[in-house]
Amino acid sequence: MSEAQEVDEKPDQGEENPGSSLKFIDSPSDLVPGVYEGGLKTWECALDLVDYLESSKIRSPMGKVILELGCGTAIPSIYLLDRLFSLPKSTGLPMTHIHLQDYNAAVLQLVTLPNILLNWYMSPASAYFRESISTCEVSFPLVDSTAPGELPITPELVTAFRDSLLMFNISLRFFSGSWETFDIDESLSLPRDRGDAANRDRTYDVVLTSETIYRVESLSALIELMQKAVGQHEYQCLVAAKVLYFGVGGGVSEFVARVEGQSGRVGTVWENSGGVGRKIMRVQWP
Numbered sequence: 001m002s003e004a005q006e007v008d009e010k011p012d013q014g015e016e017n018p019g020s021s022l023k024f025i026d027s028p029s030d031l032v033p034g035v036y037e038g039g040l041k042t043w044e045c046a047l048d049l050v051d052y053l054e055s056s057k058i059r060s061p062m063g064k065v066i067l068e069l070g071c072g073t074a075i076p077s078i079y080l081l082d083r084l085f086s087l088p089k090s091t092g093l094p095m096t097h098i099h100l101q102d103y104n105a106a107v108l109q110l111v112t113l114p115n116i117l118l119n120w121y122m123s124p125a126s127a128y129f130r131e132s133i134s135t136c137e138v139s140f141p142l143v144d145s146t147a148p149g150e151l152p153i154t155p156e157l158v159t160a161f162r163d164s165l166l167m168f169n170i171s172l173r174f175f176s177g178s179w180e181t182f183d184i185d186e187s188l189s190l191p192r193d194r195g196d197a198a199n200r201d202r203t204y205d206v207v208l209t210s211e212t213i214y215r216v217e218s219l220s221a222l223i224e225l226m227q228k229a230v231g232q233h234e235y236q237c238l239v240a241a242k243v244l245y246f247g248v249g250g251g252v253s254e255f256v257a258r259v260e261g262q263s264g265r266v267g268t269v270w271e272n273s274g275g276v277g278r279k280i281m282r283v284q285w286p
Helices: 044-055 075-085 105-121 124-132 155-167 216-230 252-261
Strands: 065-069 096-102 170-176 206-210 236-242 265-272 278-284
Touching (some): 044 075, 044 206, 044 265, 044 278, 065 216, 075 096, 075 124, 075 206, 105 124, 105 155, 105 170, 155 170, 216 236, 216 252, 252 278
Parallel strands (some): 065 206, 206 236
Antiparallel strands (some): 236 278
16 A cells, blocks of 8 residues: 555554444534544534635645644545645645544544545546546436535545545545544654655644634643644644533633643634634644
């Protein structure tokens, strides 16, 4: 399996049965601490983060090393992938690394990767595959986001998707488990191609996370991981969150206090004060 096709999973507590997480789809509870962390649903702050990425200089992820923490349905990372899959086909593109982490391995298997496959299928990058299956016995949906349909994940589709990753020089990696067990050195252990700045420290250019500061007990682990991930070179570390998470105790004030307690700085780059307030924060360390 080539680098651009590599998929890593690092379960925190042994193998997780994907079916065991299906019961949470219609559950009245979005959080079962230590069991399920809400990754099967798309939360509004993830959409806020996409809007911000669209208007910012991160719009082009080409050649960057990107980490999304607590990715769930992975809407921000999928947006960045869509930018890559919309590029004209070309050779010599610098390698782009996109790493996705979620607490639950089942979320990565049931939602994250299928969402990525669906986005690819709807993008210009899959045009040659869609043309090749015009006479296929398997029924594939039209490329129409307004029409409901189902995408069959056939061996031919998977092969075409992997070919696209190679064509656009994209490396995808998936990690499951808690933030305490996430090994930054291991996650960045892949060799860089000659288009990357090979001599710089191996850290992430972009760290994204949304709706992950809802529980006070997990803030220290999240902040410590973000700080390790970005190193000292120029980076973007963006946190999208509600101002206050009722019932679970977390929120922006506690998060900012914890970051500043670890010599960091937090600036608000986007804010919506209507209803339940929401923010996008940029986090920096000296």
